[in-house]
Amino acid sequence: ILSGKWKALLIWNLHQKGIIRYNEFRKQIPSITQKMLTQQLRELEKYGIISRKTYPTVPPMVEYSLTEIGKELIPIIGSHGSLGKAVCERIS
Secondary structure (H helix, E strand, C coil): CCCCCCHHHHHHHHHHHCEEEHHHHHHHCCCCCHHHHHHHHHHHHHCCCEEEEEECCCCCEEEEEECHHHHHCHHHHHHHHHHHHHHHHHHC
C-alpha cells in the first residue's frame, strides 16, 4: 500500500497541512510528474488512506485530506523518518 517513492511523502504532507489542493502538491513536490501524482493519489484514495473532495467550479477544485486510517499511519511514517536519519548520521 505504501510502496514507492511518493506515497509516504504525500501522506506526511497531508499530515502537516491538513487539507491540500492538487496544485499545492505540485508546488510542494516539484520533482513529481503530474501523471505520477495523479496515480499515487488515486491509489491512496482506493485504499482509504486519503479522501478526495471535488468542488463544482470551473476549473474543478480538488482537495485531499487524511482519513482516520491515514492518520493511523503517521507514527509509522514518522518512525521510518527517524530511523533513516539515525542511519545517515552513523554512515556520515
